[in-house]
Amino acid sequence: MLWAGWSPAARPLPVESGDAIHRLGRDVGDFSDFPTWIPQEVGEAIFFLFAVIIMARVNPWITLVAALPLLAVFFINRVAWRRFLLYDRATRVASSRVTGFLGEILGGVQAVKVADAETGALRYFDTLSEARRRAGVRQNPFLTLSFSAGQSMGDVAVALVVLLAGQAIQSGGMTIGDLVKMLPFNEERALRIAVTETTRIYAKGQMIAAKELKKQYPDVRIIKTWFTDNDDKVCEICGPLHGMTVDADEPFYDIEDDLYQDGNPPAHVNCRCWIETSTDIRGTR
Numbered sequence: 084m085l086w087a088g089w090s091p092a093a094r095p096l097p098v099e100s101g102d103a104i105h106r107l108g109r110d111v112g113d114f115s116d117f118p119t120w121i122p123q124e125v126g127e128a129i130f131f132l133f134a135v136i137i138m139a140r141v142n143p144w145i146t147l148v149a150a151l152p153l154l155a156v157f158f159i160n161r162v163a164w165r166r167f168l169l170y171d172r173a174t175r176v177a178s179s180r181v182t183g184f185l186g187e188i189l190g191g192v193q194a195v196k197v198a199d200a201e202t203g204a205l206r207y208f209d210t211l212s213e214a215r216r217r218a219g220v221r222q223n224p225f226l227t228l229s230f231s232a233g234q235s236m237g238d239v240a241v242a243l244v245v246l247l248a249g250q251a252i253q254s255g256g257m258t259i260g261d262l263v264k265m266l267p268f269n270e271e272r273a274l275r276i277a278v279t280e281t282t283r284i285y286a287k288g289q290m291i292a293a294k295e296l297k298k299q300y301p302d303v304r305i306i307k308t309w310f311t312d313n314d315d316k317v318c319e320i321c322g323p324l325h326g327m328t329v330d331a332d333e334p335f336y337d338i339e340d341d342l343y344q345d346g347n348p349p350a351h352v353n354c355r356c357w358i359e360t361s362t363d364i365r366g367t368r
Contacts, residue, residue, distance in 0.1 A: 138244075141261045145247045150237040150241070159236075163229040170222035177215035273276040275353050282354050286347040293331035293360040304363040309348070311356050312360055321356050331360055 138146040162212045188195065188204055195204055251257035268282055293305050309324040317325070334346020335358075348356040 108269055142248070142251065142257060145244055145251070148247060149240045149244050152240040156233045156236045159163065159229065159232050161226070167222075167226060167229065170218070170225055174215070174218040174222045177211070177218040181211045181215050184208060210224075219298040278353050279349050282356065286349075286358055289358050289360045290331070290347065296360065296362060297331065300335060305360060306363045307331050307347075307358045307360045309335050309356060316355075318351070320350050321354065324350070324356070 099228065133147060135150070138149065164210070184207070195201060248257055248261070269342050293307060296303070306328050308326065308328045311321050311325045314326060319346075320336075327335060329335060329367075336346060336350060338344055338346050344350070346360055348354055350356065
């Protein structure tokens with residue numbers, strides 16, 4: 084008994100049970116993912132360094148102006164980080180209280196029934212849930228706005244480079260080749276973007292045609308069929324979709340909350356697939 088009293092399992096948790104559950108679910112995952120972030124961060128830092136060197140050799144003035152939005156991102160993140168930690172802690176505390184209360188209720192169902200405390204327990208649970216909702220509402224928009232600001236500054240930097248480079252080209256201080264060196268594009272990437280967006284535009288056109296058919300023939304089933312080039316370049320994603328037919332308003336694959344996909348081609352970057360819409364007389368009502 085004395086040994087059991089001093090064993091780690093007999094010691095009380097330093098935090099609430101709900102907080103312990105959240106730490107096991109979030110902190111452990113973040114800690115294990117951290118080593119996988121290091122190569123990406125190192126690679127991006129090396130890429131940034133070489134990009135700045137190349138741009139500075141082409142035009143130091145444009146490089147300096149383009150770096151200003153990036154410095155703004157740094158200061159925005161530093162200012163936002165402190166508030167984000169406050170919001171994150173408030174969300175975690177609120178979520179932990181909900182989780183801990185659920186654990187207590189599920190572990191003491193009989194006691195709640197004997198005390199006829201169902202109404203009070205539900206009322207307190209609603210109070211905790213509302214506190215968690217408010218904490219989440221404060222945190223998520225702030226995080227989204229901060230992330231959007233950082234992303235937008237990158238676009239601002241590219242826009243400044245294009246504008247200043249255009250003026251320099253008009254004055255004869257730069258050439259088109261110099262501008263290409265400063266922008267993050269090359270022939271391979273341009274071709275990849277062209278193929279992907281051409282595929283997307285064609286699929287969009289087919290979906291517009293399907294909507295028009297639906298308006299003209301509301302009692303007829305409108306379908307769409309996926310096609311590939313059926314050659315050795317077809318990937319494992321698009322191969323199984325070849326010849327698949329679904330209703331026009333149904334996706335061919337799981338979208339997974341991707342803002343750039345709608346269940347139609349392209350299923351990935353450099354996708355060459357296409358769809359064709361038609362009517363299915365057998366589906367006429």
